[in-house]
Amino acid sequence: MGNTGLFSCFPKSESPMWPNIWAAKHFSPMLMQTPSTNDLVSSAPPERPKVLVVDNERLLLEYLNRILSKGGYEPILASSGVEALEILKHTTPSLVMLGVIMSPMDGFDVLRQIRLTHRDTELPVLMVTGDSDRESVIKAFREGANDYLTKPLDSELILSRVLLQIRLHRSSVDLAQSQERYRLAAEGARIGLWDWDVPRREVFVSSRGKELLGYSDDELHYDLETWTNRVHPNDLGLFESLLTRRRPDDRERFECEIRMLHRDSSYRWIQCSGVVQTDEQGIPRRLAGSLADVTEGKVRDVLTGLPNRLLFEERLERTAKRVSRNKSVAAVLFLDLDKFKYVNDTLGHEAGDQVLCHVARRLERCLSEFQTEGGDPTSGNCIARRGGDEFTILVDPSPQLDVVQRVSEKIIAVLSMPIVLGNREVTIGVSIGVSFLDSHQNSPTEAIHQADTAMYHAKTHGRGCYRIYDPGMQAVVMSRMNLESDIRRALKSDEFYVMYQPVVSLETGGIDGFEALCRWNHPRGESVGPDVFIPILDSLGQIGHLRDYVLKVAGHQIQAWNIMLGRTRPLTVTLNASTREFSQSQFHKHLLETMREFDVDPSMIRLEVTEGTLMENPGTALQCIRELRAKQVGVGLDDFGTGYSSLAYLHRLPLDLLKIDSSFVQSMHRGNESYGIIRNIVSLARGLKLDIVAEGVETAEQHQLLYQLGCSHGQGYYYSRPKRAEEITPWLLSGMRLTPDIESVHHGEMLGISQNELDSLLQCHPQAKEPVAPLTLQ
Secondary structure, eight states: OOOOSGGGGSOTTSOTTOHHHHHHHHTHHHHHHGGGOHHHHHHSOSSOOEEEEEOSOHHHHHHHHHHHHHTTOEEEEESSHHHHHHHHHHOOOSEEEEESSOSSSOHHHHHHHHHHHSOTTTSOEEEEEOTTOHHHHHHHHHHTOSEEEESSOOHHHHHHHHHHHHHHHHHHHHHHHHHHHHHHHHHHTTEEEEEEETTTTEEEEOHHHHHHTTOOTTOSOSBHHHHHTTBOGGGHHHHHHHHHSOOSSTEEEEEEEEEEEOTTSOEEEEEEEEEEEEOTTSOEEEEEEEEEEOHHHHHBOTTTOSBOHHHHHHHHHHHHHHHHHHTOEEEEEEEEEESHHHHHHHHOHHHHHHHHHHHHHHHHHHHHTTOOOSSOTTOSOEEEEEETTEEEEEEOSOOOHHHHHHHHHHHHHHHTSOEEETTEEEOOEEEEEEEEEESSSOOHHHHHHHHHHHHHHHHTTTSSOEEEOOTHHHHHHHHHHHHHHHHHHHHHHTOEEEEEEEEEETTTOOEEEEEEEEEEEOTTOOEEOHHHHHHHHHHHTOHHHHHHHHHHHHHHHHHHHHHHHOOSSOOEEEEEOOHHHHTSTTHHHHHHHHHHHHTOOGGGEEEEEEHHHHHHOHHHHHHHHHHHHHTTOEEEEEEETSSOOOGGGGGGSOOSEEEEOHHHHHTOOTTSHHHHHHHHHHHHHHHTTOEEEEEOOOSHHHHHHHHHTTOOEEESTTTOOOBOHHHHHHHHHHTOOSSOOOOOOOTTOOOOOOHHHHHHHHHHSTTOOOOOOOOOOO
C-alpha cells in the first residue's frame, strides 16, 4: 500500500535528505498561490482558530504550519499520536489534521481515542491519505473522520477544506448552544416542544412535553395515532382543523386549548401554540410549537381554589366508570347558599367573595372527617364551586344512606355558624339536594340534575335543610320553573294590577288611606295569590320591578283622589317593602329617584317594613328610615308582635305607624292574653305618638274592642275587601262611612303593665317567633 502519511506526497525515488529541493520543486506552485487566496484568508473568523496537525514527518509539519498561519489559523504541531492525545487533554482545537501512517500509534488508533472523548460534531478530524487509497478513506469515515485530503496536496484545497470544517463546526456549536438555551428556557417555563411532520405522519414531542402527560422521554411513539388517540374526542376537531383549512400565509401562528389523556386516566388541559408551515397551495406540511399544562387555571376556581365545574364533572365521569365496574355507589350533593344574595346586596361583592372563601374552607374541614381511607386511589370526596353561590360535593364511595345524611347534617350545622368579616358578623345557611350514582341507575349528568332538583325542593320547603331526590320532585320543580317563567312574562306583559284596601278611622268610620295590594291576572284564568308570586319575585331579584310598577300606579291614583276630594288631610297609600330590598344600602335613593321620575308626591306614600327586616341589618334599616322620612315618606312597622322586637327599642326608631298583626286581632276577646297585649301595644304606641292600625279586623266585636282600647285605625274584611280603583272612587265622592256608629264606651282605657312584662307576654304568645338578640341601633 505504501506510505500514506502526510509526506506520502514525496516520490520514493527522492531522498528525504533533500526535502527542501523536493518541496521547492513540487510545492512552489502551491506556495505561490497562497498569497492570492485572499478570499480564503479574509473569510476566516477574526480570531485565529487552532488547528492541531499530527504526523511523524517534521518537514511537512513545518510546511503546513506556514500554510495555516498564512491562512489565518493558529497551528499546533504534534509529531506523534501520543503527543496529540496529551495536547487534547488540555486544549480543544477547532480542527485536527491527522496523518494515517504513524508510530507507535497510527492515525486510526488516534482517531478512535479522540472519538472516545469528542464527538464528530464537537471536534472535526480531517484525515490525510494516499492519493488513491480508497480503503483508507472508507475506514477513516467509519472510524469517525469528518473529511479527508489526498495527495498531491494543494494549498488552496487545504485551506478550503479546513475552512469548511471549521465553519461546519461553528454552526454545529451554535446550533447546540441555541438548542440548549431553548431547552433551558422551555424547562424554566415548564413547557414542552412538539414538531408534526404531516407527510410522514410523525409527531416529535420533547421530554418535557411527555412529562406533562406523565411519561418519560423513552415512552410514547412518534407516530401520529399515538398522539391523536390521547386527544379528548370533543377536542379532536380542533386538532384536525389545523390540517383542513388552507392558509395564504406560509407561517401562520395558532393557539388552542385541548384536553389530553394523562397516564393516570385523567384529562389535562394543554395549551398548544405554534406555527403552520404550508406548501405553495396553502396546504399544511409541518406544524411546530410548544405545549403548556394550563389545567390548574382551567379547572380551578380562582376565588376559592376549589375544583370548578369542569374538573368536578371530569372526576364524576371517572367515578361513574369505576362505580359501574365495581358495582358500588357514590353520592352527589348540590349546595346552594341561603341569604348569600342579601350579603352581596347589603355589604358588597367583596364581602360576598370573603364569605365564599370561608364556606370553601369550612366545607374542606367538614368533608375531611368523612374522607375515605385506603381503597381505590381514584376514589374519595371532592368539593367544587360550580358557580356563584353553588357548590357540588362528591361523596365517594357512599355505601350507606346514613353516611350521606350525616355529611349533609354536618354541612348545614357548620355553614349556619356566623362568619366574621372584620368587625361584623354575617349569618348564612345552605340548602342541599342529594342524588346517588350507581352501576345501573343514572349517568353523571343525570346525577347532577337530580341533586339540583332535590336542592330546589329543599329551597322551596323552608331552606336550611337537605332533600334526597325522588322522581316525584321533578313534577314539583317543573311546576315551579313554569311559574317563574310565567311571572317573568307577566312583568313584561302588564298582567299585574293594583287593588286597594281601605284603612279606616275607628273614630269616624271614614277612609284615611289605603294599602296598595298587587294581584296577578294570569292568562289561563288561574288565581295566583301574592303569597305565591311575591316570594318568587323576591328570590328572582325581580321584586323591584313590581314595586316600581305599584308605586307608579298607586302614587298617581292617590294623587288623583286627593285632587278630586280636596281634603285638608290628604289620603295616603301604603306599600310593602321586602326584606331584601330594604336591607340594600341604596334602596332609599332608588325609591326617591323613582318617585321623581313618576312625579309621585312622597308625602302621600307610606312604606311598611316588617320587624324581621329591621333585625336583619338594623344599621342600614335605620339609615334608610331616616333618609325616607327626611323626604316626607312615612314609614311603618308591619305585622308587629310576630317578629318579637322588644318594645324598649321602639322609641329609637323614627316611625310614623305601627301595625298590629292580624293574629293578635283575630284571637282577641275581652280579658284574654291577646287583648292585654294589644291594650299595652296601643298604650305605648300612643306614647310614642305613632298611628296605630289593627290588621285583619273581621267582626264588629273586634272593631269595638279595638276602639275601646284606643286603636286609631283598622283594616280588614269587616270594612272592605280589596277593590279596584274604579270601585272605590264612588265611595270617596259620596263620603261613605265604612263603620256603624260605635256605642258610647270609655275610649282608651289602659292596663297597668310594664314594658318588660309586655315583652314577656309577646315572647310567650303562640304567634310570636323565636326571640332574637336585642336590636342594636346607632
